[in-house]
Amino acid sequence: MEPNNTFAPRSFVLAQLLLSPIYREDSHLWEVLRAERDQVAHYFRQIGQELVIDEGEGYAFLRQIEVDGADRVPRVGRRQSLGYTATLLLVCLREELARFDSGPNDSSRLVLTREQLRELVSQFLRETNNQVRDLRTIDAAINRLQELGFLRAFGPTESATFEVMRILKARFGPGELEQVKERLRHHADHKS
Secondary structure (H helix, E strand, C coil): CCCCCCCCHHHHHHHHHHHCCEECCCHHHHHHHHHCHHHHHHHHHCCCEEEEEECCCCEEEEEECCCCCCCCCCCCCCCCCCCHHHHHHHHHHHHHHHHHHHCCCCCCCEEEEHHHHHHHHHCCCCCCCCHHHHHHHHHHHHHHHHHCCCEEEECCCCCCEEEECCHHHHHCCHHHHHHHHHHHHHHHHHHC
16 A cells, blocks of 8 residues: 555644644744644644644644643653753743833844843853853753744854744743742752
């Protein structure tokens, strides 16, 4: 029997959501997702995922369904800790996005240079004698957040400019922000 070489457009939406968010800019996938929202949500609910779509901000992603009690929920991915510097950068970006949204802006996009990102997080890190290693640590955190879809790069790698993706607000709400800040304070107290 020959394999079917044609796949329904929904298949590409399902595959993309398993890998990363879908943004309004991904116009074809976005339109298919909007047209088949109920079927896509039903499919993912069967495997323990909730489809989250924010029409206003223009993104969609999957969130693990969490239930209290004895009920078990299938897990698609593993939880991975970000590490101290990446978590710190995430908190800084979330707060920077809140400041940006509350101020008068001509743009709806928060864009920062690599140098601005480094400065944002370095003020909270203890200086060491090895500045090259310190920069590498911060750059690794920037790259990790880019892999996770919280930052989108423009331009050459070293002088890149990054858009802070609005999905950060949905994935990292005020409740989670306070919990993470508390963990960072606890971590800093132990280091002192």
